[in-house]
Amino acid sequence: MYKINFRHTRRFQEIINAFLKHGFGHVLFRLGLTNRKSSKLDNAEMNMQDMGIRLRKTLQDLGPAFIKLGQVASSRRDLIPEQISVELAKLQDHVTPIPFAKVREIIEMELEAPLENLFIRFNEEPLAAASIGQVHVAELPTGEKVAIKVQRPDIRQTINKDLAILRDLVGYLEDNVEWAKRYCLRDMIDEFARSLNDELDYRVEARNADRIAKQFMEDTTIHIPSIYEDYSTEKVLTMEMIEGIKVNDYEQLDTKGYDRKVIAARITDSLLHQMFVAGFFHGDPHPGNIYILPGNVIAYLDFGMVGRLSEDMKYHFASLVIHLRSGDTKALMRTFYAMEIISDETDLRSFKRDVEDLQSKYYDIALTEVSLGTVFLELFQVAYRHHIQVPSDITMLGKAVLTSEGLLAELDPDISIMKSVEPFGKRLIVERYNPKNLLERSWDGMVENFEIISHLPKDLKAIANTVKKGKVQLDINVQQVQIFLNRFDRISNRLSLSIILLSFSILMVGLIVGASIAGQTNRLWHFPVLEVGSVVATLMFLYLIISIFRSGRM
Structure with missing residues (x-):
């Protein structure tokens, strides 16, 4: 049976009750989260579509973190059956607006000035309300009409508590359920937590808007609203009203x-x-x-x-x-x-x-x-x-x-x-496959491979010591052989290309510099050495490139 952190007992019970209310008692029992008594009235044979509908309603009841989790999960068709994903994609925020008195308090605290000094007009009725924040229309002293996104009070604490419960729960599942370990659920929750924490910081959204706006600076057919940085903080975001x-x-x-x-x-x-x-x-x-x-x-x-x-x-x-x-x-x-x-x-x-x-x-x-x-x-x-x-x-x-x-x-x-x-x-x-990009990647690959080679003696010594101590475990997976060979082939091809290109560069530079210092032409017995050498080296380079491309291992 799963044991929850004492600090989160009340919220965890709310989560369990929400899943029980919508008919997931049998699932919770199978996962070791409840006893059999809690699941005895469940229909354990619900189909995928019915499960998706019930799951959507459950997450809707549990609030912002779970609504966001469901919305993110709806895109993971590689992990979740289609019928459930389709239902999760319908998740919407249905929340009560923040009272205006609280909105005023948050804005004045964040922008460190009375509301009347900040805006010459402020609409008390929200334009839109969501689980993380809501939007109001206002007008700046300079006359610009703006949309102000205000974060809900204490929403970060609420979400962090839910994320802590999810991390604990996923850790329990990975330790006890095979499929949870196979899909690396802990990593997925960590990634989800990072994404959600970014959404809780409106400064991140402001930077995102600025970055996308720069993509279309020369394109008058695409418009990204301007951000007013002097009126924006972690919990308040002021942007051009569209x-x-x-x-x-x-x-x-x-x-x-x-x-x-x-x-x-x-x-x-x-x-x-x-x-x-x-x-x-x-x-x-x-x-x-x-x-x-x-x-x-x-x-x-x-x-x-x-x-x-x-x-x-x-x-x-x-x-x-x-x-x-x-x-x-x-x-x-x-x-x-x-x-x-x-x-x-x-x-x-x-x-x-x-x-x-x-x-x-x-x-x-x-x-x-x-x-x-x-x-x-x-x-x-x-x-x-x-x-x-x-x-x-x-x-x-x-x-x-x-x-x-x-x-x-x-x-x-x-x-x-x-x-x-x-x-x-x-x-x-x-x-x-532009030659310039190929050269850059080849140089990077050559540096990386030479670093590996330089550490090889030390690594071999460590392996030898491990073998002497009898601590070597041999685990051969036949299905991995092809993957290993593909990677090894690619590394060797890149290393060959890097060495040839480097040698070619050194040779050509050496001949040119030598000819310049000696004040002589680049002919040997009336034979154009550099020109012919360049042609031969270029042909070798092209042959190598074609060979690697044909092998499909570049």
């Missing part, structure tokens, strides 16, 4: 003469630019966060949730899309290996068979007929079946695509994100 039309208010858009196709194209291009050019994107582009301004200008709001894609992750995603379309199953498998998401328990033969089935479904189909969101869902479902944990960056990317794709289809039924993303993917692949 007075446009909500993007899904189609009737008003049509009445005012806006061009839906132009709007859809601009939203698509701006989202793909954020994802695959900047690598920093709006993580929750639902209709409530997108407004349309005159001239079909797109305005994005609410930057509390953002996603990040590294250069490698952008390339891997582009590779998945292109290889899926081209029908290259081997290349798809190589991409999964490169992403390092295949675990020791993955049945490689079964996984490859499912990948081949998925690939054959989309092979040579017109891009306009393919939904990128559906592709994501099916990839996540394959991952779920094989206990593969997809990187959180990719799942947030999937959520953003899923959220926006339905909206875009209403704006312009002819638009296809899949078709729009392909040029970005091809551009990423071309950039990755």
